[in-house]
Amino acid sequence: MALAIELIDITKRFPGVIANDKVNLAVEQGEIHAICGENGAGKSTLMKILYGMQPADEGVMRVNGADVTFASPTEAIDAGIGMVHQHFMLADQLSVLENVILGSEPTLRGGRLNRKEARAHLAEVAAAYGLNVDPNTLIEDLEVGARQRVEIIKVLFRGAKILILDEPTAVLVPDEVDELFKNLRELKADGATIIFIDHKLEEVLEISDRITVIRRGKTVGTVNADDVSAGDLAEMMVGSELPSPSTGESTVTETVALDVRGLTMLDADERPTVDDVSLQVFKGEVLGVAGIEGNGQSELIDAIVGTARPAAGTVWMDGRDITASSVRNRREGGLGYVPEDRHEEGLLLDAPLWENAALGHQTSPPYAKGVWIDRGGSRRQTETIREGFDVRTPNVDVSARALSGGNQQKLIIGREMSADPTVLIAAHPTRGIDVGAQADVWNQIRAARADGLATLLFSADLDELIGLSDRIVVMFHGRLVATLDPNEITPRSLGGYMTGATLGDTPASASNGASA
Amino acid sequence: MNDLTRRIGLALAAPLGAFVFALLISAVVLEVSGASAIDTFRTMWDNGRQLETFVDTLNRATPLFIAGIAAAIGFRMNLFNIGIEGQYVLAAFAAAVIGAEIALPGPLHVGVIVIVAMVVGGLWAAIPGLLKVYRGVNEVISTIMLNFIAIGGVIAATFPRVIDKSEGAATNAGTTLIPESGWIPDLNSWLEIFTREILKGRRLTGVFAIAIVVGVVFHVFVNRSRLGYDLRATGMNFLAARAGGVPSGRMVLLAMVLSGAVAGLVGMPEILSDNHSYDQGFVRGLGFGGLGIALLGRNGAVGIAFASLLFGFLDSSSAVLQVTGSASQSIVVIMQAVILLTAVVAYEVVDRIRQRDEIRRASALTAATAPTAGASA
Numbered sequence: 001m002a003l004a005i006e007l008i009d010i011t012k013r014f015p016g017v018i019a020n021d022k023v024n025l026a027v028e029q030g031e032i033h034a035i036c037g038e039n040g041a042g043k044s045t046l047m048k049i050l051y052g053m054q055p056a057d058e059g060v061m062r063v064n065g066a067d068v069t070f071a072s073p074t075e076a077i078d079a080g081i082g083m084v085h086q087h088f089m090l091a092d093q094l095s096v097l098e099n100v101i102l103g104s105e106p107t108l109r110g111g112r113l114n115r116k117e118a119r120a121h122l123a124e125v126a127a128a129y130g131l132n133v134d135p136n137t138l139i140e141d142l143e144v145g146a147r148q149r150v151e152i153i154k155v156l157f158r159g160a161k162i163l164i165l166d167e168p169t170a171v172l173v174p175d176e177v178d179e180l181f182k183n184l185r186e187l188k189a190d191g192a193t194i195i196f197i198d199h200k201l202e203e204v205l206e207i208s209d210r211i212t213v214i215r216r217g218k219t220v221g222t223v224n225a226d227d228v229s230a231g232d233l234a235e236m237m238v239g240s241e242l243p244s245p246s247t248g249e250s251t252v253t254e255t256v257a258l259d260v261r262g263l264t265m266l267d268a269d270e271r272p273t274v275d276d277v278s279l280q281v282f283k284g285e286v287l288g289v290a291g292i293e294g295n296g297q298s299e300l301i302d303a304i305v306g307t308a309r310p311a312a313g314t315v316w317m318d319g320r321d322i323t324a325s326s327v328r329n330r331r332e333g334g335l336g337y338v339p340e341d342r343h344e345e346g347l348l349l350d351a352p353l354w355e356n357a358a359l360g361h362q363t364s365p366p367y368a369k370g371v372w373i374d375r376g377g378s379r380r381q382t383e384t385i386r387e388g389f390d391v392r393t394p395n396v397d398v399s400a401r402a403l404s405g406g407n408q409q410k411l412i413i414g415r416e417m418s419a420d421p422t423v424l425i426a427a428h429p430t431r432g433i434d435v436g437a438q439a440d441v442w443n444q445i446r447a448a449r450a451d452g453l454a455t456l457l458f459s460a461d462l463d464e465l466i467g468l469s470d471r472i473v474v475m476f477h478g479r480l481v482a483t484l485d486p487n488e489i490t491p492r493s494l495g496g497y498m499t500g501a502t503l504g505d506t507p508a509s510a511s512n513g514a515s516a
Numbered sequence: 517m518n519d520l521t522r523r524i525g526l527a528l529a530a531p532l533g534a535f536v537f538a539l540l541i542s543a544v545v546l547e548v549s550g551a552s553a554i555d556t557f558r559t560m561w562d563n564g565r566q567l568e569t570f571v572d573t574l575n576r577a578t579p580l581f582i583a584g585i586a587a588a589i590g591f592r593m594n595l596f597n598i599g600i601e602g603q604y605v606l607a608a609f610a611a612a613v614i615g616a617e618i619a620l621p622g623p624l625h626v627g628v629i630v631i632v633a634m635v636v637g638g639l640w641a642a643i644p645g646l647l648k649v650y651r652g653v654n655e656v657i658s659t660i661m662l663n664f665i666a667i668g669g670v671i672a673a674t675f676p677r678v679i680d681k682s683e684g685a686a687t688n689a690g691t692t693l694i695p696e697s698g699w700i701p702d703l704n705s706w707l708e709i710f711t712r713e714i715l716k717g718r719r720l721t722g723v724f725a726i727a728i729v730v731g732v733v734f735h736v737f738v739n740r741s742r743l744g745y746d747l748r749a750t751g752m753n754f755l756a757a758r759a760g761g762v763p764s765g766r767m768v769l770l771a772m773v774l775s776g777a778v779a780g781l782v783g784m785p786e787i788l789s790d791n792h793s794y795d796q797g798f799v800r801g802l803g804f805g806g807l808g809i810a811l812l813g814r815n816g817a818v819g820i821a822f823a824s825l826l827f828g829f830l831d832s833s834s835a836v837l838q839v840t841g842s843a844s845q846s847i848v849v850i851m852q853a854v855i856l857l858t859a860v861v862a863y864e865v866v867d868r869i870r871q872r873d874e875i876r877r878a879s880a881l882t883a884a885t886a887p888t889a890g891a892s893a
Contacts, residue, residue: 305759307758307759326761326763327758327759327760327761327762327763328761328762328763329761330761331760331761332761337759339756339759344753344755344756345753345755345756345759346756346759347753347756348748348749348752348753348756348757349752349753350752351748351749351752355745355749358745359749359756359757359760360759360760360761362742362745362746362749362760362761363742363761368742371741371742371743372740372741372742373740373741373742373744373745375740392878393878394877394878398874398877398878399871399874401871401874401875402871402874402875402877402878403878404878404879407878
């Protein structure tokens with residue numbers, strides 16, 4: 001029997017990055033096949049290609065043995081592929097039935113809705129796959145797990161035999177995960193093929209038959225779930241050859257610059273996203289935070305920068321309790337911030353460069369003079385940044401939008417560094433920029449570290465993390481689960497902590513009772 | 517040089533294009549409705565060259581300009597103050613009532629009336645601001661509702677108590693007339709600098725001078741002050757501004773109050789130079805007009821000035837068209853609407869072209885510079 005899906009040498013390039021580099025994938029009929037990899041490894045791009053949302057630049061796709069190319073998701077659906085998105089695409093105010101048929105409504109003559117047939121078909125699909133949901137309930141009245149079932153039914157209703165589930169467990173509580181897995185097994189028993197994207201190793205091992213691991217846009221390999229341990233998978237995800245730490249002299253001092261004590265952040269459902277985290281960054285030190293994205297890093301950053309209030313715990317900077325301080329107060333007190341998404345939190349895209357350089361420092365010279373913006377001073381300072389940080393731009397009056405990503409990032413790094421911060425929060429400071437610019441940014445951070453800067457570095461790039469950090473802590477499920485020495489780190493130890501394959505043994509885990 | 521011409525051309529293309537397009541559409545509408553487009557436009561043109569029309573245009577443009585600035589203060593930070601309407605009507609009402617109660621020497625009296633109007637407008641606008649900051653209420657909804665509450669509620673409830681019931685009061689029921697010390701002098705002396713023509717009873721409202729001050733202050737505040745920077749930053753990217761230390765809640769409140777305070781001035785021509793009282797025929801709709809003016813003027817003082825002059829002129833022609841009977845006066849409303857719609861689209865197109873130009877120039881530079889070039893200024 002032909003493979004359900006076969007991808008051969010799929011390559012997809014974006015400006016400056018190769019998201020998929022000759023990726024190969026073979027999914028057999030009727031299996032649950034997991035695709036594992038860190039965020040940014042290229043899983044989502046691959047699935048978008050498979051589902052017709054983006055075309056591949058190179059490579060061959062086969063579905064049930066036949067060569068295919070999809071120009072849109074509609075064509076993928078026609079070929080029997082369905083996708084359950086991580087973020088549900090449901091209309092809250094409509095009933096389950098209405099949501100399921102939306103876009104593929106059975107009609108009577110004259111375009112009237114054939115409710116009877118819709119209902120019958122829905123019941124048929126639900127029964128066939130053992131998914132029960134009351135068709136008349138409004139989506140807004142459903143639990144998250146049930147909403148996900150509706151998404152799955154929606155896909156099956158359109159005749160999909162191959163289902164792609166994009167991190168389906170990310171939004172579920174443990175009971176709901178069990179329920180989902182039960183449903184998936186029934187789907188499989190009924191002949192459906194399931195592609196399951198995830199990076200939670202225990203879950204992947206439990207549900208899937210085979211697992212393909214992707215790292216940095218390349219396929220690392222495909223293994224049988226029965227033959228591997230979580231540790232093996234973690235090692236495959238992280239990579240076997242880790243970069244060696246730079247042999248720069250340690251500049252770490254005894255003075256604590258940033259001190260986070262027992263910090264807890266809660267999400268809208270009162271579940272902890274950051275769970276009793278304590279960390280100290282000393283002057284002249286780079287503390288790296290490793291972890292797969294979505295394990296509380298963003299929330300921790302919010303609490304330190306001051307854009308969100310913690311539920312418990314305190315943040316101290318330079319010996320001062322800043323837990324209740326405004327963002328402005330913290331910034332004026334010497335907190336530099338390189339946000340993880342420069343477009344979202346870093347730049348005013350439609351404003352000229354000099355106004356972007358002032359952002360975050362608009363209250364003090366050289367950007368301000370009393371209650372006024374010092375336009376001349378701002379322009380001169382921006383020129384200085386432009387020269388010192390090699391920002392390629394015709395002048396400082398062009399809008400930030402006109403610059404390439406790397407130059408935008410250099411502008412942000414330059415604006416933070418030139419303000420002479422005492423603490424720098426750097427989230428993925430070199431994401432999406434070219435190698436040359438990356439080296440520049442690293443050198444800037446090293447130079448500032450020698451001058452006593454305390455840096456808290458969040459990164460998914462292990463080269464960066466190991467190369468720059470004096471210490472590395474690993475964040476998993478909102479907790480710091482390990483403190484590692486970059487000189488002694490192994491792929492297995494790092495990967496194990498990052499993916500939860502190795503359980504934490506640091507004091508941070510002593511507060512187990514707090515989460516439930 | 518060529519680059520500069522292109523940029524100037526682009527800046528003018530949108531509003532001029534919109535105007536020409538509006539003329540074409542109006543011509544079609546006129547012809548279809550049986551009137552002569554040529555005749556109508558000629559009437560408007562001939563009328564436009566009269567000095568009286570010029571003064572009338574300035575008088576009509578004055579409150580539109582102020583309303584446009586009030587709207588722009590909100591727009592600059594993505595805040596939609598749809599409540600300018602209620603704010604200015606309520607402010608004018610309060611100013612008329614209080615202005616009639618007090619007696620002060622000339623300039624002081626006018627000053628008090630102006631301050632009352634600004635304070636009332638600002639306070640009324642503070643309500644949606646507070647609701648947004650502390651309760652997350654969308655300001656579009658709350659300001660619209662507050663319009664009804666201001667006009668249909670507060671004024672309707674208080675108006676009967678303050679109507680001037682004395683002998684000889686105007687037939688159009690209104691508040692007591694403000695004493696003459698609270699009237700703003702006209703600016704005909706300004707006009708006389710430029711022309712010796714005699715104005716046939718036309719008077720340029722003194723509020724015109726206030727409008728100029730408002731425009732200058734707005735321009736300097738938004739473009740030069742730290743608060744103005746915070747305001748614009750919030751409007752361009754809320755999250756980035758917040759991460760950059762801009763206190764978002766306080767900015768929302770500030771922008772609403774400032775917008776409302778300026779809105780409070782919109783009714784001043786009526787109160788200070790025309791009727792000197794609030795009556796049942798008090799001018800309405802300027803608040804909504806201001807939203808369109810701000811849009812057309814791209815939220816800048818100069819743009820808003822041109823936009824309000826254009827709309828003021830069209831309003832002025834509308835009266836003439838009615839008198840001469842050459843066409844229905846609603847043709848003016850149609851023109852205004854078409855100009856607005858076309859301008860919005862044209863601005864977007866021009867912006868895209870401009871962005872593309874900029875990106876092209878920036879990337880040409882990146883490609884041209886050798887990778888080793890560190891400091892090249």
